[in-house]
Amino acid sequence: MKKISFWIKGLLLFVVFYFLFLRPIPYYIERPGSAEDLDPMIEVEGEYSSEPGKFMMTTVEILQATPFTYLFQFLPYNDVVSETELFGDIEDYEEYNTLQSYYMESSIHSAIVAAFDAAGLPYNLEYKGVYVMSVTENSNFAGILQMGDTITEVDDLKFENTEEFMDYIKSLEVGKTVSIKYERDGTEYISEGDLIELEETGESGIGISLVDQSSVETDPEVVIHSGEIGGPSAGLMYSLQVYSMVTNTNLRAGHIIAGTGTISEDGTIGPIGGIDKKVVAADEEGATIFFAPDEEIDSDLKEEYPDYKSNYEIAVEAAEDIDTDMEIVPVKTFNDAIKYLEQLSPVSSRFDPEQKVDALAA
Template sequence: MPRRTATLLTSALLLITMFCVGALLNVPYAEMSPGPTVNTLGGHGGDPVLNVKDQPGQADKPKKYRNSGHLNMTTVRVTGSEYRMTLFGALSGWLRHDSLVVPYETLYPDDKSAKEVDRENAEEFSASQESAKAAALKELHLPVSTHVLVGSVEKGAPAHNRLHAGDVITAVDGTPVGKAESVGKLVTQHKPGEKVTFTVIPAGKAKAAQKQGKKPSAKDARKVTVGTEKARDDGRAVVGIQPAVGHTFPFEIDIKLADIGGPSAGLMFALGIVDKLTPTNLTGGKFVAGTGTIDDDGKVGEIGGIQMKTVGARKKGAQYFLTPAGNCATAAQDKPDGLTLVKTSSIDDALSSLKKIRSGKTDELTQCRAH
């Protein structure tokens, strides 16, 4: 066989081998890409994303307004926990502008199952909705009260089937509680094996009152005695619940958006609620998207996957993107053409920026800059 032919054959075999290895060799990475972006002022799946409801017999009915434009929340699509990325898949993702390849444990930590990750995402999404409602109504100077409730109950723990998610906790061993962290402190005063008495308003009673814009009533409270066990990590007494903060609003605000997780839609939900409850068209008809966590007082926090969210927003048609201050530098490093990144630290910042956008004073916007 001529040397030239042998060399070509050897090279071809090496290429085939490398192709097979790249196609079959799994690497410990996962992929993030732009996910759906949904207008909080519009509908999704046949239902309005935000629905402010009147209740029968309610004295002060909320005034609702129809406004144009977009206040889009953004998402990131991630590969599933069972997906195993190949070497070629990783290389392809690294080369694409609309993809981000990250270590697998970034999305699915070794100490958590996929179900635990999904549950945490769902809980964070639910909590973000509550904080968005609180921040929006406080911005409008409407009454908002808070209370401590059972956020979740660990299966098989002493509290399982004794306490339930949504139960309002008014006292532990007769001591009134006003903060979620107070519950754990009072429980850990016991030794493992001892009993704790919770005074709770059942979830059903609490929810019925809240739908009418009323605080959960103390007359519905009952005492529940729960045993304790030793915590696996440090041996302290625990009952197996995760306390959380609940709110009572003057009217019901229903947020419907399925198959979304995590807390990053909080800011856009809050702005959507403000828009629906005020006559001012916040966007002036412009296409504004954004992201960011939000707390009860309207402070905006940073999120993950910012570059995928800006890409997704621009593809959908967004002109402006409300960007958490903590994400600004990263977002600005690879900004999509035609998208203005607006630095946002609070709901007040966001509302001020929206005023500049609708009035045409966009040169006054505080834009994100790459360091």
Template sequence: MRRRGVTVLLGALLTTLLSIGVLAAPIPYVVLGPGPTVNTLGAENGKEVIQITGRETSTSAGQLRLTTVGVQPSVKLRSAIQGWFSDDEAVVPRELVYPPGESQEEVEERNAEDFKVSQTSAETAALRELGYPVQVVVKTVAADGPSNGVLKPGDVVTSVDGQPVTVAARLTELIRAKPAGTALEIGYTRNGAAATARITSREQDGRPRIGVEIDQQQPHPFTLTIDLEDIGGPSAGLMFALGIIDKLRPEDLTGGRIIAGTGTIDDEGRVGPIGGIAQKLVGAKDAGATAFLVPADNCAEAARNPQPDLPLIRVATLDDALTALEALRTGGDAPRC
């Protein structure tokens, strides 16, 4: 009997030790949770997030908060089990966040670059909304290209076949919309004078081109800087754009509320989907948000992961977001997910 008791005790001890070892073993998953939120109208680490000099800015009684996802990159079974049973976290295969063949450092570098691009696009979209149009300027003309002798460096391209060129990407899109060898009517201005020219596109590297290198400019009489560290990815674009507009317009876009949101943005103000919407909603609720701006393509997922008393506002463009904020300020109806 005594020997049997010792055997049972040793067996229990070995089982416990084995369980501890298994639970502490790393597994190929990551845990996603709510990350920090940042008020784009305020300061972070003692510095204004959006800094404008050379022009008077307005102040807001509310907040426009970007939201993030926290990633636990090294996960053990114990943490994964806790995440699986958590309403606020998600456990996903590691390769979804850190693709095979890329190190964690490489992924973080790419996220940092995406974050910078999102800032640039936010500035472009916001300034266009504020009345500062983009100029697509000819930088160089290829000596053997179809535009040689027609366009010159410094020309501002304004249209292709009557379609306005609003940003640099739009010019490329319009040229590629028709096969190489098509005669295109290019509108441009030179020294302030408007003109048009017929230029036949030519195939180069498998795509139709007109043989110019372009630069995108957006003249405005003030300086604008976004200063925020330790955040990566492109999903803050929408909230940066709204923050810029709020600071440069006299009206308070927030109406004194805490508005959170997420979404990529391109130069023309189109809002794109992001990852981790469920975790961002939790972060927004914890930050006291009273409404959340959701990219239209994320609406279905957001609706499956609602937070109490946090309305989900559907937006597909920057104009949608501005219209929704006006509705929230005035008691009107904003489109819901």
């Protein structure tokens, strides 16, 4: 009898433990992630930077919640978001990761272009095709095309840009059968299907949302190893590392510099989410400087959301809250960041050896 009671108690404890600590619920925890040194991530002509100091990208960690971790929302810089808030119209975490991978790839592309433009170095942009962001339910290619596929040809025709691609599709009649060549994970496929009438415009279409897919070739060659990190927010810091390496300038001057922000090919820096958590992550890794996007807030947006704050304002508040000595630097463009770094004094020059000896002698 005692043995049966022991097993029943053990089973009950396991059930309680599972439902409290292991059972996932449709919420996610966003909290400070890491600040990653870019030296081992970026190579130019097969070489890695070994200059004093660091450029660091920052991340936000996302964990699926359990009933227990749901309580993390009461900890500083831990927020709970619903699946709808996190994924939007995306159906699952795999599609979310695919989208984040695209954003990272696009961010790398823009970062390299911005850095080479600023350095006055040549590069070559090559149009690869159309990147599939989503497929509508009524599309005759639903179940065939997937998010992340790249359409390279239609009816054996290649295109110079996405506008040419769209113009060709629009020129065909609804119901016309087209042959589409596309790439997925490095493998080419060909499928046929009929065009549909698009609800928004009444024109013929495949039934997909899309963006450009292109690559950039440079001399010297730049390779960025982003690993499993996704999203577009490392763009600014990638650009700074690449620029510093291709121009052979030690911009960081021995400082540990973190930051965040998207970057466009023309060098415009855009806002990102979770910047307060990234400030915390950078401070924990010893950063002394943090670049924060200082985006212009549209007057209509400010009128509708009076409490809306720029990334820079949020970053300053977080820095004050955690009482860090890290300097928060507002930047609107890539050139803003370069100008700030160019006036930095080297870390070593802060200390006068003779003064140090005198201090010790005293």
